[in-house]
Amino acid sequence: MAASAGRPSRVATLPPRERVLDAAEELFRSEGIRRVGVQAIAERAGTTKMAIYRHFGTKDALVAEWLRIVAAEYQAAFDRVEADHPGRPREQILGLARFIAEGLPAISHRGCPFINSIAELPDSSHPARRVIEEHKAHQTRRLVGMCTEAGLPDPGQTAAAITFVLEGAQVSTHNGSIDHVGDRLMRIAEGILDQHLAPLGASRAPAG
Amino acid sequence: MAASAGRPSRVATLPPRERVLDAAEELFRSEGIRRVGVQAIAERAGTTKMAIYRHFGTKDALVAEWLRIVAAEYQAAFDRVEADHPGRPREQILGLARFIAEGLPAISHRGCPFINSIAELPDSSHPARRVIEEHKAHQTRRLVGMCTEAGLPDPGQTAAAITFVLEGAQVSTHNGSIDHVGDRLMRIAEGILDQHLAPLGASRAPAG
DNA sequence: CCCATGTGATACCGATAGGTATCATCAGGT
DNA sequence: ACCTGATGATACCTATCGGTATCACATGGG
Missing domain, CATH: 1.10.10.60 (Homeodomain-like)
Structure with missing residues (x-):
């Protein structure tokens, strides 16, 4: 041989x-x-x-297929977090944040593959771009749904805030140490939810 | 001819x-x-x-020079916003957010050049990477300084939250419409500052 | 007048990339 | 034992890219 x-x-x-x-x-x-x-x-x-x-x-098709798999993993995480906290949208949203936070060390200094891929593929006709757009749309839809279920007064606004923070945390892994990024992300996400819920029931239990 | x-x-x-x-x-x-x-x-x-x-x-040197200029423009905006609201760190931070928010349409669907460049230059020895890292460090330092001046209880945490939201907003310009992204960013930034200031003076005025 | 400098133009080199053609090989089914 | 399909191996094509060498020209100062 x-x-x-x-x-x-x-x-x-x-x-x-x-x-x-x-x-x-x-x-x-x-x-x-x-x-x-x-x-x-x-x-x-x-x-x-x-x-x-x-x-x-083609290589482009391989790239698209790869991103399709990555997107499927994210959506599986969504499913998991939803199943883990049925009927508790606030816990679901925080679970999602925790999923991102816990994944930060793994993507250390390389950020989110979707964000990076868009930067590398400015041609919006690239097959991978459709995969990313559909994934982002799907993710936004689900997040807005959770915010709606949670009774948030402006689900779109809260979903945007959560999305910004999630993306920003991933982007920030490029720079310097990522030691406290995960913890910070969780505290920020909790803060956003608390704050956006505050206008509702006035006195809610602040214990955490 | x-x-x-x-x-x-x-x-x-x-x-x-x-x-x-x-x-x-x-x-x-x-x-x-x-x-x-x-x-x-x-x-x-x-x-x-x-x-x-x-x-x-070399082309790499040109890329670095380009990013140096872009960074200088950002820092000029920092200077401007600081000079516009002397001694009012909260307004300075919001001014910075406004600078980003107002710039969103201009970078429409192409995001932040720093984020994109990092994605395109994974080699951390690239001369442009140093420019980016120094710029980000500088920006963080200034933002933390503003948060400290504002008397925020945890300036690092608040600066991180603002940073995440700012980066996230820029990333989000890749997807779908950017119609309300600027407004949303401003409201989110204001919310974060209000919330992080809240633990201080207990009873804060909720009026908008 | 002449020379030095900065610039435009062109041709070229070596490396790498995406993509294809061709042939050898190995496995499974009949 | 044989055929078929999937795989491995290799050589090749074309295009592009970063980078260099060379020549032509225009200008401005001595």
């Missing part, structure tokens, strides 16, 4: 398509889209360019 | 270095850094690649 050395046995029986997506995940996330060539992805996936083009057609 | 046709007379006597920086500003901001070649910048500036390399040495 002369050629056996090049075979990456770590993922052994994983089909090439999955290996390619895994490699793309790692490389796109850590180094960006345009900096990573198809050849590099193929090597990391233990396969060849041809296999990638056979499965995805 | 004499050579006179190719001469861009619109900016006439502006020296080539300035024309290049103007062209870079337009192209980098609207299309990103990596998508824009040196050749394209030269053409838009009405000059040639050689002139660019004579003045800046």
Whole structure:
């Protein structure tokens, strides 16, 4: 078996398509889209360019597929957080914030893949852009829904505030230390919800 | 065809270095850094690649110089807002938010150049990265200073909240309409300041 | 008048990228 | 045993990009 050395046995029986997506995940996330060539992805996936083009057609399509998977993971987190706190929209929103906060160390210094991808793909006709836009729209819709359920007086405004803070926290991972970013994010999110709820029932329990 | 046709007379006597920086500003901001070649910048500036390399040495240096100028504009806005409301840190912070809010339509759908540039330059050794980091550090320092002056109990926390919201608002210009983003940003910033000031004077005037 | 400088123009180089064609190989099903 | 489809390997094409070398010209100072 002369050629056996090049075979990456770590993922052994994983089909090439999955290996390619895994490699793309790692490389796109850590180094960006345009900096990573198809050849590099193929090597990391233990396969060849041809296999990638056979499965995805173009690099753009691979990028879109990758973002589709990332978006699905975010939506799964949404589902989870919703299921974990049924009928408690405030806890759901904070759970979402916690999901982002806990993910900050993992994306350390590389920020949110959606934000980064948009920056790298200014061409709005790129297939990946549709994926991002749909994901963002979906996320906004769900967040506004939660805010509405929570009885917030201006769900759109509160959802915007939460969204801004979530995105801003992710962006801030680019700069300096991220030591307290997660904690800060949680406190800020709680503060926003408390404040936007305040005009409602006047005296609510401030304990926390 | 004499050579006179190719001469861009619109900016006439502006020296080539300035024309290049103007062209870079337009192209980098609207299309990103990596998508824009040196050749394209030269053409838009009405000059040639050689002139660019004579003045800046490398494309990376040009990118850094461009961001240095953008950073200077932001800091000038900081200065302005500080001078407009001397001794009134709360108004200064809100003035800063207003500066961002009013700039949103201009950066419509292209977000903040710093955020985008970081996404496009994952290599932290890139000369432009130093410019960005210094700018962000400077901005944070000033914002924390304002929060401290304002007598806020936890200036770091409040500065982080303001920063997150400011960055988040700029990121959100990528998606959908930006109709109310400016107004929303202002209301959110005001809310944060009010709320973080609240623990101080107990009974605060809720009037708008 | 002449020379130095800054600039425009063009051609080119090496590297890399996305994408394709071709052939060898290996697995599974009949 | 054979055929088929998916995969691996390699070589190649074309385009673009950052960067350089070279030449032409225009200007302004001595």
